[in-house]
Amino acid sequence: MHRGLLLRFENLVQLRGAGRQLCAQSSRKVCGAQWKPVQLSAHPMGSLLLQPQLWQKDRSISAALSQCRHLATKEETKKKKKKIPLMRGEVEIRQKMTVEELARAMGKDIDHIYEALLYTDINLDAIEPDSILHEDHIKMIVQKSGMKYKSAKLKEEKERKNTDASPHFCCNYRPPADPAVLTPRPPVVTILGHVDHGKTTLLDSLRKTQVASMEAGGITQHIGAFLVHMPSGEKITFLDTPGHAAFSAMRARGTNVTDIVILVVAAEDGVMEQTVESIQHAKNAGVPLILAINKCDKPEADPERVKKELLAHDVVCEEFGGDVQAVNISALKGENLMVLAEATVALAEVLELKADATGLVEGTVIESRKDRGKGPLTTAIIQRGTLRKGCVLVAGKTWAKVRFLFDENGKAVDAASPGIPVEIMGWKESPSAGDEILEVESEQRAQEVVAWRTYVEQQEKMKKDLEVIEAKQREHRSEYEKKQEKLAHLTWRQRKAVLYKANKHVMLLRPKERTEMDENTLSLIVKGDVDGSVEAILSILDSYDCEDECKLDIVYFGMGDITENDISLAEAFNGVIFGFSVKANESIKKLAEKKGIKIKLHNIIYKLIEDLKDELNSKLPPAVVETTIGEASVLDTFSVTVGKTKIPVAGCRVHKGLLDRKMKFKLIRNRDVIWKGCLSSLKHHKDDVQVIKTGMDCGLSLDKNLEFNIGDEIICYEEKEVQQTTSWDPGF
Numbered sequence: 001m002h003r004g005l006l007l008r009f010e011n012l013v014q015l016r017g018a019g020r021q022l023c024a025q026s027s028r029k030v031c032g033a034q035w036k037p038v039q040l041s042a043h044p045m046g047s048l049l050l051q052p053q054l055w056q057k058d059r060s061i062s063a064a065l066s067q068c069r070h071l072a073t074k075e076e077t078k079k080k081k082k083k084i085p086l087m088r089g090e091v092e093i094r095q096k097m098t099v100e101e102l103a104r105a106m107g108k109d110i111d112h113i114y115e116a117l118l119y120t121d122i123n124l125d126a127i128e129p130d131s132i133l134h135e136d137h138i139k140m141i142v143q144k145s146g147m148k149y150k151s152a153k154l155k156e157e158k159e160r161k162n163t164d165a166s167p168h169f170c171c172n173y174r175p176p177a178d179p180a181v182l183t184p185r186p187p188v189v190t191i192l193g194h195v196d197h198g199k200t201t202l203l204d205s206l207r208k209t210q211v212a213s214m215e216a217g218g219i220t221q222h223i224g225a226f227l228v229h230m231p232s233g234e235k236i237t238f239l240d241t242p243g244h245a246a247f248s249a250m251r252a253r254g255t256n257v258t259d260i261v262i263l264v265v266a267a268e269d270g271v272m273e274q275t276v277e278s279i280q281h282a283k284n285a286g287v288p289l290i291l292a293i294n295k296c297d298k299p300e301a302d303p304e305r306v307k308k309e310l311l312a313h314d315v316v317c318e319e320f321g322g323d324v325q326a327v328n329i330s331a332l333k334g335e336n337l338m339v340l341a342e343a344t345v346a347l348a349e350v351l352e353l354k355a356d357a358t359g360l361v362e363g364t365v366i367e368s369r370k371d372r373g374k375g376p377l378t379t380a381i382i383q384r385g386t387l388r389k390g391c392v393l394v395a396g397k398t399w400a401k402v403r404f405l406f407d408e409n410g411k412a413v414d415a416a417s418p419g420i421p422v423e424i425m426g427w428k429e430s431p432s433a434g435d436e437i438l439e440v441e442s443e444q445r446a447q448e449v450v451a452w453r454t455y456v457e458q459q460e461k462m463k464k465d466l467e468v469i470e471a472k473q474r475e476h477r478s479e480y481e482k483k484q485e486k487l488a489h490l491t492w493r494q495r496k497a498v499l500y501k502a503n504k505h506v507m508l509l510r511p512k513e514r515t516e517m518d519e520n521t522l523s524l525i526v527k528g529d530v531d532g533s534v535e536a537i538l539s540i541l542d543s544y545d546c547e548d549e550c551k552l553d554i555v556y557f558g559m560g561d562i563t564e565n566d567i568s569l570a571e572a573f574n575g576v577i578f579g580f581s582v583k584a585n586e587s588i589k590k591l592a593e594k595k596g597i598k599i600k601l602h603n604i605i606y607k608l609i610e611d612l613k614d615e616l617n618s619k620l621p622p623a624v625v626e627t628t629i630g631e632a633s634v635l636d637t638f639s640v641t642v643g644k645t646k647i648p649v650a651g652c653r654v655h656k657g658l659l660d661r662k663m664k665f666k667l668i669r670n671r672d673v674i675w676k677g678c679l680s681s682l683k684h685h686k687d688d689v690q691v692i693k694t695g696m697d698c699g700l701s702l703d704k705n706l707e708f709n710i711g712d713e714i715i716c717y718e719e720k721e722v723q724q725t726t727s728w729d730p731g732f
Contacts, residue, residue: 090148093138100129102138106145116141121480126472134473163448164456165394165438177356177384185355185419186227186235187348188257188381190287192278193264198294202264202331203238206341225366225379225421226408231338234345237381237421239366257364257381258285260347262340263315264292267301267328271309279313288351290325290343291317297330355418361385361439365395366421368430369530370560374404376427380437387416387439392446393424394438395431397453399446402426430559433531520550522619523575524612525566526557527582533605534559537580540609546728550619562588562599570597576615580608609730616728622721630657632698634712640701647680649701650708659692659700659716667706668713677703 091106103110110129117124120137133141142149191199206228228236239258261282265275282289291310293303307317307326316322325343329336362384371377378395387393391402403426405413416422431437440446487498524541528534534557544552555573556566562577562584570577570592577592579601584592592599598615602608636651652659659665661682667675682689683699692698700714 090150091142093135093142093149093151095135096132097138098130098132099127102133102141106142106147108145112145113141116144119144121476121483123476132469163452165440165445165449177358181356181358182354183357183418185353185417186237187259187344187351187353188237188239188419189260189262189344190239190258191262191264192281194266194269194272194274194278197264197266197269197272197275198331199264202262202292202294202329202337205331205334205337206238225381227421228341230341230345232345234348235419236341236344236348237419257366257383258287259351259353260290260344261287262290262292262344264294264331265306265310266295267293267303267306268295268298270302270306271313276313279310279315283314288323288347289315290340290347291315291327292340293326293328294331296328297333297335303328353419356384357386357417359385361387361391361393361437363387363437365431365433365435365437367433367530367532368427368559370430372561374425376430378424378427378431379421380424381421382416382418384418385439386418387422387424388414391439392441392443394440394446394449395427396435397450397457398427398429398431399440399443399450400424400427401443430531433535520619520621521553522550522616523553523555523570523573525555525570525575525577527562527566527577527579528557528559529581531559533580536605537578537608540605540730543730544728546616546726549724549726549728550616552616561585562592562601564588564591567592567595567597571595576600578602578608578612580605613726613728613730616726617723620724620726623724625720625722626717627720628657628715628717629663630654630659630692630694630716632659632692632714632716634708634710634714635697637708637710645705647701648705648707649699650712650714651697651699652714653697654692654694656694657716658694659698659714661690663716663718665702666715666717667702667708668715669709669711675702675704675706679703 093102093105097105099110099113103113106112114124114127117127117137120140122137139149191203193199203226226238228238230236261278263275263278263282265271279289291307293306295301296303303326307320310317311320315324317324317326319326325347327336327340327343329340331337361382363380363382365378365380367379369377376398387402387405389402389405393400393402402424405416406423406425407413408421408423410423413422440449487494490498526534526537526541528537538554538557541552541554553573553575555575556569561582562579566577567588569575576598577600579599581603582601584599584601589599591597600608600611600615602611632652632654634650634652637648638651639646639648641647659682661679665677665679666673679700680703681699681701682692684692684696689698
């Protein structure tokens, strides 16, 4: 049916065109012309007489037909995008193209790009297939290849909508709670102090459990949150933080969520390094202090000295006119602990600690860890709202739908109100300690928040990477300009030859072919029981400043026991696995032994660092140490003839030690070493001897034809290889 309509339409167009031609001819009054029938198309409707001069071909009608068909399909052609292919030899370029992308756009292999880069200021050792090229270099490579370039039209990325969740963000802002709905909450108390001043023992005595006996070496290795029920009915939430120097970040994190700080100072030791640091953390957080002077039962205890030492750090006790309560206690014997607890409750009443237990949940991650059966777990303090099963939470770049809640004893609970420590199960990934916990409406909303935060992090990383790239490019540009100044006097052919010879060896060392690791590199896989432990170890490794001795490469770090994946990584990078408070089962140990992988497991952090230093020492080349065996002075010089050669001989007297012909010797003149080597002869009178002792005279000649001077010193020494030790000082 459609075909018939089209044929009719074409015939009408033919008739209309023929009519117009006849009208035009009659108006011109052309006479005496010969007429003959002409068939207008493959589908004739009849014969028409036309002038042969005007209708020699069907071009006019064909043009009319094509125009008509174009009009008939106008709507369809609008929908189709007309693609204009690139001209032959034209390359579409854009900013921030990688080596691989440029090679693909040019239809060349990567080696072609490297060869073109030989004539630039770029350091080929640092170029990988995914390295970003500068726009000037891209244009130069295309032109050197005999091709033209065309800038691609960049699509402007639309500004992404902020979908973050925050208590201060406009869409999620929660106004301050109505005072009428505020309810009292337990105070959050952080115990701070120096190593081994009795913090864990104090907390252990308060909650009547044996935490201290479980800690490795009696030192708290990671933070713990506990709820203590007082005999009077009040509840206090305690945070026990490590006192070791490595855990500074964890102590700071504890003060950020706390209401009161109990500063524990040993009566016999007084103020120590971490004591001062703890005071500074409390001041920075604006948290009031209570001073607990521990170990007062010891004979050498001097509480008054402790109070006076604290005056230098702006901690003024009440007896000196200040506002800091001081309590003398003995955590081990349980003396005055109730007095300390009552002082804490009294200060909490003065602070009038209240919270809103309704609405969406807000909290802070105190610690996170991985459990083989439960997956990622976090210890958190709830600060607003009431946490229940089924709540959807966001923390950092991960989210959770709460499956179970546990108290500090591992018992399942149904809800957690403000001020209560709780362990949360149901996280997709482990959040970082210190991350803010926020409740959102749904899982979809949680995924939006995580996607936005990941996007922001990627943008920040790209920005930093771009700054590094630009800095490197400026550095290379400066080096290139200096090289060009040296070559300015040469012709372009000479310059080209010099550059090619200088960079020819680089072509044999493609980045993709450089797979061998540097022998002087220690690769590490770090595993810890909780996020804070890994954080502390990494912060120590950040202080490593001996890259010239041995490079330290952290291949991977994470939480949980040693796995097969860790073994595979260590094998690939020839690395060592360090585990802190984690385990490796027998099958993992056998696999590691079979593949020759070292697994170092520790429960005390300073022992882990000592073991790490030993591994660094083993990577250092041995140092050659010279040990002096004997010393002799040249008293006279003469020469002997052997064949046709005159050999200088020194007459010497040994004044210290002995001269052993098997050892090495050096000749010192005016305190400068002018020769090192072996003796060609050593004689006492006319006899060849092996050893000359102190006080004896001898004649000796060197393995090199070197003249002696009276007064020269001959030193006999022995070379020994001694294992070097790293100069890295982690600070403890």
